[in-house]
Amino acid sequence: xxxxxxxxxxxxxxxxxxxxxxxxxxxxxxxxxxxxxxxxxxxxxxxxxxxxxxxxxxxxxxxxxxxxxxxxxxxxxxxxxxxxxxxxxxxxxxxxxxxxxxxxxxxxxxxxxxxxxxxxxxxxxxxxxxxxxxxxxxxxxxxx
Numbered sequence: 045x046x047x048x049x050x051x052x053x054x055x056x057x058x059x060x061x062x063x064x065x066x067x068x069x070x071x072x073x074x075x076x077x078x079x080x081x082x083x084x085x086x087x088x089x090x091x092x093x094x095x096x097x098x099x100x101x102x103x104x105x106x107x108x109x110x111x112x113x114x115x116x117x118x119x120x121x122x123x124x125x126x127x128x129x130x131x132x133x134x135x136x137x138x139x140x141x142x143x144x145x146x147x148x149x150x151x152x153x154x155x156x157x158x159x160x161x162x163x164x165x166x167x168x169x170x171x172x173x174x175x176x177x178x179x180x181x182x183x184x185x186x187x188x
Contacts, residue, residue, distance in 0.1 A: 129153075
């Protein structure tokens with residue numbers, strides 16, 4: 045019985061996550077998405093075999109598709125589009141400091157990014173399980 049009471053006391057003493065902490069955490073995660081997505085694009089362009097999961101997937105796959113065509117103009121176009129998408133996330137991060145609604149815009153963009161993962165991989169979702177988990181973590185932080 046004392047063990048049960050101890051657990052209740054521990055739960056009561058647990059610090060509560062304030063809305064301000066949740067907001068700052070979401071903004072920090074959004075900035076990490078921008079950084080890791082940019083690094084992923086650059087690593088892909090320079091043929092490195094490294095990929096950071098805590099990032100947007102669509103920009104990475106756009107560059108990968110562009111490189112697969114082996115057509116220089118398409119590589120450039122797809123890369124520019126990829127950087128524009130990452131730029132939208134950066135814009136959301138910058139504007140969210142004064143207008144919290146921009147985090148909702150970033151969340152909507154990331155939901156689209158997550159849906160595109162399923163479109164790209166189709167029924168082979170097992171191959172992207174780590175991407176799904178990381179996307180879920182990012183979405184949770186943006187929604188919380």
